[in-house]
Amino acid sequence: MPPPRTPADIEAALAAELRTVRPALLPRYTAELPGARAAVLSRLWRGLAHEPLPWVTRREARRGGLTLRLSGGGRLDGPAPDPFGTAAGITRVELDGRAHDRPAALVAALGLPHGAGFAAELAHSTASLALSRANRVPDGTPGASWEWEQRVVDGHPFHPNCRSRPGFSVAEQLAYAPEHRAVVGLALLAVPEDGCLVTGEWPYRERGRVLVPVHPWQARHVLKDDGATGRDLAAHPLMSLRTLALPGGPHVKTALSARLTSSVRDISVYSIESAATVSAFMAATAARLDGLLHVTRTLGAVSARTPDLAAVLREPPDVYARTGERVVPVAALAADVLPRSASWLARFTRLALTVGLRLLDLGVALEAHGQNLLVVLSPDGEPLRLVYRDLADIRISPARLARHGIPAPELTGRIVTDDESVLRGKLFGSLVAGTLAATAGSTAALREALSTAAPDLPRTADLVALLEEPLPAKALTAMRLSPERPGDLWARLPNPLSAPDSVPPADHPL
Known part of the structure; x- marks a missing residue:
């Protein structure tokens, strides 16, 4: 049977699987599809409006909307998109006068290079998002930080591939995705000790072999290996899907070579080699911030000298909560479980910028998006401290460290x-254009929070750049349409302190 090709085919294929594996969810899945299409279309239209796309020759603001002039002579017309908005209110975009309500069909109609693959991902994103919403967690206040992560139903707040999981069947999504709240059994795969790279303390060993926790999807689809020990670890999946919380124990980051949102993720040998050094350096650096930041320590890391078979153990963030406090992933703040006022947002913004800018001045740029960054809340919900996890994508500046008399760690590479x-x-794109924008939900709310918090911050060159220059943000749509270009692509968004709430200026310079 040939694979489904159109967006409608992919949505129908998921429905057919659901009818077999969880028929009770089918009516809710069908009801959630229109909202899921609008959510993905809103993210896509934001990317088309604000990112550097060579086939968009001009952007023209008009009353209540935006027109994109295309290199082939066509035009796209849609509502005015808020560059920092998270409301999924865009239900149609017109291509040469024809309305599209399915984001995948719109991309397919554009006929772009690499557009077919991106369109398929958008269709998967829409269908998987509808499934996630159909099975959302019941009301109630979570306890452990991993329970908060299950509240992040919609995925990445700005990426049109927010829930794209090609290669995962419906049964696998229900079994492995955090929003579906299953317990996942991680197989322990035995590897000869002399064939492994191990750093830190590694607790899983037997008879001269190292036991590597393996995600069941990876074992089935990539490793195709049934050489497990017969033991497994029961764990709760976290937002990243490949990282899981062991009950009462550490978090384990597994190799999961699937494309989620933008990239095919794995665990490089380089990151295993450098894990202990980076962890020790960051713990010492965070200690300079007067208790405002905790960094979850890497406890141990192992690689079978291949990115497809590796794992990292790190502290759970809950260890940094005192009695009555809660540790909440920042991405969960937008789930409306906790009340958030404008004054609360300003206090959280002040805390996040204080930590991020002080670290940047010292010589460390965090990738502080809503998945890596957590906030410690007091019993009455006040933001007290931050917790940062997953050190694989930070950046370290030897020159900045030297200005403060801090020895640079013995590291090389990116x-x-x-x-x-x-x-x-790295910092502004993740923390401000990502975390704070998503928590605020709009340009207007982000502007108010930044305006309130900024006067209390030291006026460094970094702060001036943040407040006065266009704001860098990853060009998530452009990256998916440019697979031949490795690494990140960037958009320059209007600075929220000076820009209107939505429409980019005519002939927007990207």
Whole structure:
């Protein structure tokens, strides 16, 4: 049977699987499809409106909307998109006068290079998002931080591939995705000790072999290996899907070579080699921030010298909560479980910028998106401290460290850079254009929070750049349409302190 080709085919194929494996969810899945299409279309239209796309020759603001002039002479017309907005209110975009309500069909109609693959991902994103919403967690206040992560039903707040999981069947999504709240059994795969790279303390060993926790999807689809020990670890999946919480124990990051949102993820040998050094350095650096930041320590890391078979153990963030406090992933703040006022958002913004800018001045740029960054809340919901996890994508500046008399760690590779644009892009793109924007939900709310918080911050060159220059953000749509270009692509969004709430200026310079 040939694979489904159109967006409608993919949505129908998921429905057919659901009818077999969980028929009770089918009516809710069908009811959630229109909202899922609008959510993905809103993210896609934001990307088309604000990212550097060579086939968009001009952007023209008009009353209540935006027109994109295309290189082939066509035009796209849609509502005015808020560059920092998370409301999924866009239900149709017109291509040469023809309305499209399915994001995948719109991309397919554009006939772009690499567009067919991207369109398929958008269709999967829409269908999987409808499934996630259909099975959302019942009301109630979570306890452990991993329970908060199950509340993040919609995935990445700005990526049109927010729930794209090609290669995962419906049964696998229900069994492995955090929003579906299953317990996942991680197989322990035995590897000869002399064939492994191990750093830190590794607790899983037997008879001269190292036991590597393996995600069941990876074992089935990538490794095709049934050489497990017969034991497994029961764990709760977290937002990243490949990282899971062991009850009462550490978090384990597994190799999961599937494309989720933008990239095919694995665990490089380099990251295993550097794990202990980076962890020790970051623990010492965070200690300079007067208790405002905790970094979850890497306890141990192992690789069978291949990115497809590796794992990392790190502290659970809950260990940094005192009696009555809660540790909440920042991405969960937008789930409306906790009340958030404008004054609360300003206090959280002040805390996040204080930590991020002080670290940047010292020489460390965090990738502080809503998945890596957690906030410690007091019993009455006040933001007290931050917790940061997953150190694989931070950037370290030896020159900035030297200015403060801090010895640079013995590291090489992409983690080390003195490029100001890279350092600021890493922090501003993740923390401000990502975390704070998603928590605020709109340009207007983000502007208010930044305006309130900024006067209390030291006026460094980094702060001036943040407040006065266009704001860097990953060009998530452009990256998916440019698979031949490795690495990140960037958009320059209007600075929320000076820009209108939605429409980019005519002939928007990207």
